[in-house]
């Protein structure tokens with residue numbers, strides 16, 4: 001594993017894509033609390049892929065690699081592989097400013113490092129990639145290739161987390177829903193077990209039961225990032241069968257395609273924080289300058 005922090009940014013400049021005019025619509029789902037409302041796609045807005053900045057965060061570090069799989073592999077390796085595939089696919093699809101965020105060192109320092117780098121890059125969206133395990137009380141023992149390992153086949157499936165303390169909670173929830181729907185459209189089912197009492201301090205509030213989006217307000221990378229932020233537990237690697245699936249190119253392609261779809265839909269509904277380079281030149285036309293202003297802030301109501 002690499003020992004140095006890597007923060008790879010595409011150096012390619014955005015092309016001469018035309019500026020898009022954003023029409024902000026006010027929209028409210030009947031019967032839903034204010035914090036649960038997602039931003040609707042704005043009419044007539046197309047996604048400026050070359051201007052959109054997505055940070056794909058690789059969960060954990062080589063030094064503090066997260067969960068162990070049923071066969072003794074580390075979560076960090078799964079995260080790095082899937083996040084790299086996501087980054088490559090998005091760049092291929094025209095999202096040239098997609099960056100892969102890899103940090104090193106102990107957990108706490110790497111968390112503040114991730115947030116600082118994401119905020120410093122003025123990203124439009126932050127997506128953290130993880131693979132799931134279970135609380136220790138669920139672990140059983142088995143032997144694999146002559147060695148004893150822990151496993152639990154009790155749960156399987158992905159889960160999506162957002163924080164109501166994020167600076168753009170409605171945006172986070174909007175992307176979480178898009179991602180959940182895109183995964184579901186590919187036959188992938190989220191795990192509902194985070195709602196159960198037996199999860200103890202890991203019990204979470206399911207805020208979208210269709211898309212499988214949970215609230216996890218305290219997560220540092222979700223609450224301290226200044227752009228919409230979502231954490232994806234892509235699947236359970238402590239589950240013996242799902243560990244094998246998570247290592248398969250077929251499952252990886254499904255997840256990569258779902259993320260790409262969700263990013264495209266999200267991008268099409270948002271004003272880019274960093275419109276194309278031409279608009280930044282000194283002396284640019286007032287109309288172009290106006291387009292650089294941040295979109296109207298939406299303050300999430302706290303529960």
Ligand SMILES: [Zn+2]
Pocket residue numbers: 059060066067075130131
């Ligand atoms: Zn993790």
